[in-house]
Amino acid sequence: MSQIQQVKEASDIVEIIGSRLSLQRSGSYMRGLCPFHSEKSPSFFVDENLQRYKCFGCGESGDVITFLEKYDGMTFVEALEDLAKRAGIVLQKFTKSSDDIRREMILEVLSMAKQYYHFLLTDHEVGAVAREYLKNRLVTKESIKIFQIGYSLPTWDGLINYLHKKKKYDLQLLFDAGLIIKSKNGRYYDRFRSRIIFPLNDHRGRTVGFSGRILAGNEKDAKYINSPETALYHKSKMLFGFSELYQQIRTSKQVVVVEGEFDVISSVQAHMNSIVAIKGSALTIDHARLLKRTVEKVLLSLDTDEAGVNATKKAIISLKETDLELRVVVIPDGKDPDELIKSNPKKWRDAVKASIPAHEFLIRASLKQHDATKPEGKRAIIKELAPVLSEIEHAVVLEHYIKFLAKQLDVKTSSVKEDIDEFKNKQQFKKTQNSETQKPEKDTINFDPRAKLENYILFLLFHSSANKVLKRVESLKDISFNLSGANFIINQLVKFQNIFDLKIFTAKLPEDIQEILFDIYSDQNLLNGLNSINIEKEWATLIKKLKSMIVKEQIAQITKELSFLDKKDNKSPDELERQNFLLKQIVKIQK
Numbered sequence: 001m002s003q004i005q006q007v008k009e010a011s012d013i014v015e016i017i018g019s020r021l022s023l024q025r026s027g028s029y030m031r032g033l034c035p036f037h038s039e040k041s042p043s044f045f046v047d048e049n050l051q052r053y054k055c056f057g058c059g060e061s062g063d064v065i066t067f068l069e070k071y072d073g074m075t076f077v078e079a080l081e082d083l084a085k086r087a088g089i090v091l092q093k094f095t096k097s098s099d100d101i102r103r104e105m106i107l108e109v110l111s112m113a114k115q116y117y118h119f120l121l122t123d124h125e126v127g128a129v130a131r132e133y134l135k136n137r138l139v140t141k142e143s144i145k146i147f148q149i150g151y152s153l154p155t156w157d158g159l160i161n162y163l164h165k166k167k168k169y170d171l172q173l174l175f176d177a178g179l180i181i182k183s184k185n186g187r188y189y190d191r192f193r194s195r196i197i198f199p200l201n202d203h204r205g206r207t208v209g210f211s212g213r214i215l216a217g218n219e220k221d222a223k224y225i226n227s228p229e230t231a232l233y234h235k236s237k238m239l240f241g242f243s244e245l246y247q248q249i250r251t252s253k254q255v256v257v258v259e260g261e262f263d264v265i266s267s268v269q270a271h272m273n274s275i276v277a278i279k280g281s282a283l284t285i286d287h288a289r290l291l292k293r294t295v296e297k298v299l300l301s302l303d304t305d306e307a308g309v310n311a312t313k314k315a316i317i318s319l320k321e322t323d324l325e326l327r328v329v330v331i332p333d334g335k336d337p338d339e340l341i342k343s344n345p346k347k348w349r350d351a352v353k354a355s356i357p358a359h360e361f362l363i364r365a366s367l368k369q370h371d372a373t374k375p376e377g378k379r380a381i382i383k384e385l386a387p388v389l390s391e392i393e394h395a396v397v398l399e400h401y402i403k404f405l406a407k408q409l410d411v412k413t414s415s416v417k418e419d420i421d422e423f424k425n426k427q428q429f430k431k432t433q434n435s436e437t438q439k440p441e442k443d444t445i446n447f448d449p450r451a452k453l454e455n456y457i458l459f460l461l462f463h464s465s466a467n468k469v470l471k472r473v474e475s476l477k478d479i480s481f482n483l484s485g486a487n488f489i490i491n492q493l494v495k496f497q498n499i500f501d502l503k504i505f506t507a508k509l510p511e512d513i514q515e516i517l518f519d520i521y522s523d524q525n526l527l528n529g530l531n532s533i534n535i536e537k538e539w540a541t542l543i544k545k546l547k548s549m550i551v552k553e554q555i556a557q558i559t560k561e562l563s564f565l566d567k568k569d570n571k572s573p574d575e576l577e578r579q580n581f582l583l584k585q586i587v588k589i590q591k
Contacts, residue, residue: 004065005507007091008051008064008507010089011051011064011086012048013052013053014030017030017046017064020071021033024042026045029046030046030047031043031044031045031046032044034057034060036055036058036060036070036071037060044056045522047521047522049502050502050503050517051063051503053067054518054519056524058321059289059322061515064079099508102176102231103510106230106231106232107206107207109173109174109179110206113159113177113207114148116159116163117150118148120150120152120153121134121144121196129215130151133196133215134149138266138269139262143268146244147198147199147241147261147264147265150196151195152194152212153190153193153194156190158190159179159190160188163179176231178191178209178210178227178230179192191212191227195212197210197212198211198213198240200238201242202238203243203290204243205243208227208233209230210226211224211226211261212224212226213261226279229486230488231510231513234286234512235279235280236286237286239290240261241264241268241277245268245273245274246294249274249275252274253295253296254295254296254297254299255275255291255298256272256275256299256301256352257276257278257300258278258336259277259278259302260277263277263301263338264277266337266342267337267348270345272352281307282311282314283298283314283318284318287318288318288319288322288324296325298324298327299352300326300328300358301328301329301331309362309365312326312358312361312362314448316359316391317391325357326357327356327357327358328356329351329352330351330361332351360404363385366384367408370384378409382409382416382419386419389402390424390427402417450482450546450553453542453545453546455483455520455523457476457542457543457546458489458520459520459523460535460538460539462502462520463530466499466500466501467500469493470493473490473494475543476490479543479546485516488513492508492509551590558582561578562582
């Protein structure tokens with residue numbers, strides 16, 4: 001155990017924070033007014049089991065050292081020395097824990113992989129095909145250097161030969177880093193093969209994962225594959241380009257959010273440098289918190305179809321607690337930024353300048369979708385927009401959009417306001433019912449139902465009696481979770497050998513995973529109904545529901561691709577092969 005961990009375990013976070021703030025017991029927590037933002041109702045919680053704090057108002061969270069750094073203005077060393085003195089611990093030269101050493105080794109091997117891929121692209125003859133591909137996509141040498149773009153060999157063991165056989169890194173280390181895959185027969189092979197490689201860096205500039213894009217001609221494979229969730233890589237926190245373009249983003253005070261690496265690269269080449277890409281289709285709360293440190297405005301440039309509308313709704317929720325201004329960049333002709341920039345860079349810059357508020361975008365999208373001249377169209381528009389507009393807390397802003405929508409519908413503002421108020425009342429009634437029946441409340445706006453279910457399952461897992469936690473986790477170990485950090489937490493639970501103790505288990509987790517676990521364990525909506533939940537009855541039902549949901553998602557994704565292939569009149573041999581493969585996959589999944 002490192003001395004840092006020793007000091008943390010010897011310190012009582014309730015005592016330290018309680019000596020500075022007034023805390024009152026609330027169930028298994030201590031609660032008080034948050035010292036990091038102004039509030040009248042206490043939303044600052046301290047957990048003595050997890051030894052962490054969090055404000056559910058402003059989002060500030062951390063451990064006892066973090067609190068002293070933020071509240072008392074101490075440096076890390078000063079906070080550590082203060083706590084060590086209190087605990088009677090004499091600090092020696094810091095000894096890194098096995099987890100610290102392991103994380104450093106993973107970072108090291110990821111950095112080596114990045115250099116290897118980059119070398120293959122820029123300096124080796126095997127990278128000629130990838131260099132030609134990037135040249136055709138108008139990617140400059142400067143961009144390749146800035147983003148350290150690379151290339152992976154088409155062979156199954158190119159990276160293994162370099163990092164394991166030549167550099168002597170352990171195969172398990174490569175696996176933990178997400179660089180290689182283990183087959184059912186126990187053999188390892190490279191995760192990324194014959195792909196353009198984009199290093200994915202955290203906000204400190206450390207490479208924590210990769211994204212690989214197929215070269216032209218390999219369309220039977222997935223277009224993009226990304227690193228799996230690891231101790232270091234979490235999709236919900238990843239912003240491609242953030243560390244590389246940090247200074248420009250900071251100076252601009254605003255950032256454009258896109259979906260692809262090529263969108264970022266093309267934008268930089270068009271001299272629009274305040275831009276990042278998300279991994280996936282949703283801007284998360286983690287993204288929002290990271291951006292809040294640097295910018296005042298977030299400009300979404302996602303698809304303008306139904307998926308883009310839903311992503312915008314989710315982004316409104318994610319940014320709600322940060323006070324960031326959310327706007328939408330509407331691209332002409334439905335192109336993605338990369339396409340538009342290649343054809344007309346000025347149009348891209350003009351589109352960014354002409355961004356519109358997110359709520360206005362959603363109103364215009366709904367008006368475009370439905371006929372506002374007919375009663376059924378008006379009703380559909382109100383039904384779609386009431387959940388969105390009801391979430392606006394600022395009265396002046398809400399009135400602005402009510403007037404705007406009323407004008408578009410050619411109705412009185414009082415009618416629109418009445419419909420929104422009616423929706424609010426219905427939602428409040430549902431919340432009251434949920435509270436009375438001690439059930440988790442339902443979302444009012446398009447939260448991801450799978451993530452919500454996964455969160456609920458893990459919440460129940462860690463609120464199970466100690467002798468049942470390790471038994472119940474057995475039913476989760478073969479499930480691939482979408483929830484950030486969940487797979488890592490479950491893997492660590494599976495390895496846990498002793499009688500389960502939440503405090504001991506949490507102390508051994510990396511800092512970022514501790515925070516994720518705290519958020520799951522301390523879910524306020526679920527805690528309200530915990531006493532009346534029969535976990536024994538709920539458990540089997542929830543696991544079955546999650547597995548069913550995963551199967552449906554897999555089939556839906558395959559069906560979408562099959563639908564695209566079905567529409568093509570003249571299919572290539574590769575496309576026919578892909579079509580047959582997908583049909584077999586559906587049969588296999590259904591079984």
